[in-house]
Structure formats: C-alpha cells, structure tokens
Amino acid sequence: MQNVILIGFMGAGKTTVGQALAQSCSLAFADTDQLIEAKTNRTISAIFKEQGEEAFRRMETELLQDLLSEERPAVYSVGGGLPIREENRTLLRRLGTVIYLTIKPDTVLERLKGDTTRPLLSGEHVRERVEELLWLRDPVYRETAHWSVSVDGKTVSALVEEILTCLNPE
Numbered sequence: 001m002q003n004v005i006l007i008g009f010m011g012a013g014k015t016t017v018g019q020a021l022a023q024s025c026s027l028a029f030a031d032t033d034q035l036i037e038a039k040t041n042r043t044i045s046a047i048f049k050e051q052g053e054e055a056f057r058r059m060e061t062e063l064l065q066d067l068l069s070e071e072r073p074a075v076y077s078v079g080g081g082l083p084i085r086e087e088n089r090t091l092l093r094r095l096g097t098v099i100y101l102t103i104k105p106d107t108v109l110e111r112l113k114g115d116t117t118r119p120l121l122s123g124e125h126v127r128e129r130v131e132e133l134l135w136l137r138d139p140v141y142r143e144t145a146h147w148s149v150s151v152d153g154k155t156v157s158a159l160v161e162e163i164l165t166c167l168n169p170e
C-alpha cells in the first residue's frame with residue numbers, strides 16, 4: 001500500500017482521522033508538527049516565536065524530504081500551511097495519495113475556540129483570519145490533493161470509511 005497523506009486547514013481533524021485511518025489499515029502513523037516538535041524539542045508556538053514562520057516552513061520541507069526515504073508505508077497528517085510552498089506540493093504528491101479534508105470556517109471556529117497552540121490564529125479578528133486563509137488556501141489544497149472529503153458534521157469513523165472508498169474505488 002502507498003502512503004496516505006492528509007492535508008487541510010487547522011482544525012479539520014487531520015491528526016485524529018489519520019490515527020484512526022492508520023489503525024484501520026494497520027499502518028504506521030506520523031504527524032509532521034509532532035515530528036518537528038520532537039526533533040527540535042520545541043513547541044510549534046516556540047519555533048514561530050523564536051525563529052519565525054519562515055524557519056518553520058524550511059523545517060517542514062526538510063522533513064518531507066526525509067519522509068520520502070522511509071520505506072515502511074504510513075499515514076501522515078501534515079500541518080495546515082505545509083502545502084502552501086510549491087516545492088512541498090510536489091513532494092507531497094511524490095510521497096503518496098493526498099487526501100484533502102475540507103472544512104467550513106464555522107466548524108474551524110467552533111473546534112478551535114480557546115485553542116492556544118496555533119500561532120496563526122492567536123490574537124484578534126480570528127474569524128476574518130480563518131475566512132481569509134481558507135479562501136486563499138482552498139484552491140491550493142485542491143490542486144495538491146488526489147481526493148477531497150468534507151468533514152463537517154461527520155464522525156471520525158464515517159470519515160475513515162469515506163477515505164477508504166477513495167483509496168479503493170471499486
């Protein structure tokens with residue numbers, strides 16, 4: 001089986017759904033944010049604060065390059081901004097089948113209310129920021145993905161089933 005990579009906006013459930021999908025297919029699972037945090041021994045917020053977003057984006061690209069040499073097939077969830085670099089989009093599609101988990105702005109806001117771990121959504125005017133970022137990123141996510149699956153109103157197990165149908169269409 002090929003690697004499966006889940007992309008999409010913050011709050012779409014990439015990590016939760018990815019873990020459940022990996023379990024149902026008996027595959028390994030890894031999340032790029034968690035791998036970067038483990039490698040640097042820093043939280044994403046600390047990396048943004050101390051080294052800036054550009055340094056974090058470079059780490060994401062380096063990590064993707066490392067994942068390409070992994071031999072064991074796996075399910076990967078990747079940070080919401082990772083596909084924004086063109087170079088990363090090419091790497092993602094080389095890595096495996098890319099699934100875009102689409103989400104409405106209201107669902108993002110509902111799910112991430114009170115969240116303090118995402119530097120891009122801290123501060124004021126969060127709704128405007130979510131709407132603008134989603135509007136900018138949605139075409140990029142669509143261009144990267146082999147399949148898109150909407151998450152609004154669905155359970156994790158329903159999403160796993162839907163993704164499995166995309167992976168095995170007949």
Ligand code: S3P
Nearest residue numbers: 009010011033079080081118119
């Ligand atoms: C980001 C998404 C986050 C994390 C960082 C930046 C983004 O990951 O990589 O805070 O640019 O959308 P999640 O999508 O897992 O929240």
